[in-house]
Amino acid sequence: MPTRPSQPLAAIMSFTFTLQGFALQVPPVQPNTAHPLSITQQIKRRLYSYRPIANTKRLHKRLSIMPRQRPIPIPGRDFFVGVNDDRVPKLVFGYPVTNRHVVQPGIEHQNPCNVLNYSLRMNLKKRSANGSSQVIPIGPSVHWTFSDDPSVDLAVTPMLPTQDIFDYELIPTTEMATQDLMKAEQIAEGDAVEFSGLFIQYSGQTRIEPIVRTGILAMLPTEPVNTTLGKPGHVYLAEAHVFGGNSGSPMFVNVGGVRGLGISSQNFKLLGVVAGEIFETENLELKITTSYSGNAFANSGISMVVPVDDILAILNSPPFKAQREAVVATQPRP
DSSP: OOSOOSSOOOOOOEEEEOSSOEEEEOOOOOOOOSSOOOHHHHHHHTOEEOOSSSOSSSOEEEEEEOGGGOOEEEEEEEEEEEEEOTTSTTEEEEEEEEOHHHHSTTGGGTOOOOEEEEEEEEEEEEEETTEEEEEEEOOTTOOOBOOSSTTOOOEEOOOOOOTTTBOOOOEEGGGBOOHHHHHHTTOOTTOEEEEEEEOTTOOOSSSOOEEEEEEEEEEOOSSOEEOTTSSEEOOEEEEOOOOTTOTTOEEEEEOOEEETTEEEOOOEEEEEEEEEEEEEOTTSOEEEEOOSSSOOSEEEEEEEEEEHHHHHHHHTSHHHHHHHHHHHTTSOOO
16 A cells, blocks of 8 residues: 555546446556655545544545434544456446444444434545535435454445545555465564544544554454454454544555565555454453443553455455446446
């Protein structure tokens, strides 16, 4: 990820609507070598987040739920993943990725709320009369796909706003730190991580403002761990201070640096999705939380990350493959 791709996915000129979502025709764009972005700037440009009514970098989602018959907004974040198809040049499928507990509030307590509506808030490339961001109502009918594994706190849907208007970037599947890549590159505890999330105390009035935090991989468990959905599953643990507003944020790991006998420059790839933090109670107990409010004696500084392999499992599932095949079949071949 923070190594800028030679063909950045920067503009969408047309799209094909299908029952499952959008397929996008992306024109070639020359890389901006005159003003290369820093690693931190590139990480910020990959965040697409949500929150109540307004505020957060690039993509904002508002959920209205019905507790005690009174609708309230719930904030959240996500980021876009791009899937290329080599059979049709410039064809890219886009998918917002976030946590299941973000789009289905209460599922982490096995008591999901009734979602009444979704909306997105995104930064604009050009400032309008109403500011530098825009809230896009998308209605209650958006279909989120969850993992077949009930422990995996992920949600994915096919959708992509035009990049001519909105300021954001896709994360290609080629920029993911899969388990195979991590094994090949000898990624281990102590390697650097960064994530970009929502700072709910200040997320921007006219433009979504992300916060970037850094840390290290703390544990790569080989045994099941209780996840944010309360079920044993496979996750990563990072020593990167997470708090309410960071769920659904993309976390990246440095696969560069000193590797065995070789040395390379920093090269951050998507590690997974921030799902929650582990806090310490006044009784010195460690517990997992995804909440914005409550009582905690201290944040342990340990965050829980859903691996990118679980994202790929959804994107490569039969329904998603069938949707892409249907679109490819309608495209002219060179």
